[in-house]
Amino acid sequence: MTTQQDHSIAARLAQVRQRIDQAAIQAGREPGSVDLLPVSKTFGPDIIREAVAAGIHRLGENKAQEIRSKFEPLADCNINWVMIGNLQSNKAKDIATMASEIQSLDRLSLAVALDRRLQQEGRSIDALVQIKTSTEPSKYGLPPDELPAFLRRVAQEMPTLRIQGLMTLAINVPNQDAIRACFRSLRELRDRTQDLGIANVNLDRLSMGMSGDFEIAIQEGSTEVRIGTAIFGGRPYGDDYYWPEKATS
Numbered sequence: 001m002t003t004q005q006d007h008s009i010a011a012r013l014a015q016v017r018q019r020i021d022q023a024a025i026q027a028g029r030e031p032g033s034v035d036l037l038p039v040s041k042t043f044g045p046d047i048i049r050e051a052v053a054a055g056i057h058r059l060g061e062n063k064a065q066e067i068r069s070k071f072e073p074l075a076d077c078n079i080n081w082v083m084i085g086n087l088q089s090n091k092a093k094d095i096a097t098m099a100s101e102i103q104s105l106d107r108l109s110l111a112v113a114l115d116r117r118l119q120q121e122g123r124s125i126d127a128l129v130q131i132k133t134s135t136e137p138s139k140y141g142l143p144p145d146e147l148p149a150f151l152r153r154v155a156q157e158m159p160t161l162r163i164q165g166l167m168t169l170a171i172n173v174p175n176q177d178a179i180r181a182c183f184r185s186l187r188e189l190r191d192r193t194q195d196l197g198i199a200n201v202n203l204d205r206l207s208m209g210m211s212g213d214f215e216i217a218i219q220e221g222s223t224e225v226r227i228g229t230a231i232f233g234g235r236p237y238g239d240d241y242y243w244p245e246k247a248t249s
């Protein structure tokens with residue numbers, strides 16, 4: 001007999017999935033139409049193995065060196081590593097060799113560096129274009145008006161990057177309307193850009209929403225939420241340590 005809450009990774013995953021489905025239903029969408037990308041940044045192999053045991057085989061990380069440090073120790077788990085953080089072009093090789101996907105493709109110089117490394121590896125990866133949807137000065141992402149030209153270049157010249165959609169981080173403020181405006185502008189940008197019918201560009205996926213704001217993102221059309229804290233618990237350091245672009249000014 002126990003009155004304690006179950007804090008296992010499996011239990012938290014189930015709770016988060018339930019909240020995602022509930023939010024979808026409330027938004028008039030199909031439950032199951034929103035995917036979950038668990039974000040394991042700062043958590044080590046033991047905890048990640050718990051997630052794998054609970055059925056997870058796709059994990060988000062925001063640093064290339066962290067994927068590199070977890071890749072070998074977890075090689076037996078067949079994890080698809082998804083890069084979701086700002087990536088310096090000189091670390092493109094790590095992503096080209098170890099990641100199955102990048103959601104933080106935010107500039108042409110990075111696309112060129114990744115494509116070159118991917119060609120060397122004889123690999124291709126899925127890619128979402130990260131868009132700057134807020135006016136926060138420190139936030140990474142491609143400016144929305146540059147998206148069509150960016151997509152044409154990548155689609156024509158860099159077939160190792162299979163564009164599947166867009167990703168964004170909402171503004172880091174308590175104001176829910178401001179957060180919603182970021183998510184809405186990503187969906188509207190996607191819809192406008194789809195209408196251009198750029199060849200070889202798929203924009204079906206919208207990766208938006210995290211532990212603190214995913215219900216709003218789902219109301220605004222998210223197809224994939226990136227959840228760390230609500231599954232793995234709080235991180236030992238603040239987000240400004242692991243995630244400099246979110247440092248509050």
Ligand SMILES: *Cc1c(COP(=O)(O)O)cnc(C)c1O
Binds near residue numbers: 041226227
């Ligand atoms: C850490 C991180 C997340 C998950 O954040 P939580 O608030 O812990 O759910 C999502 N997206 C990106 C880009 C991240 O770096």
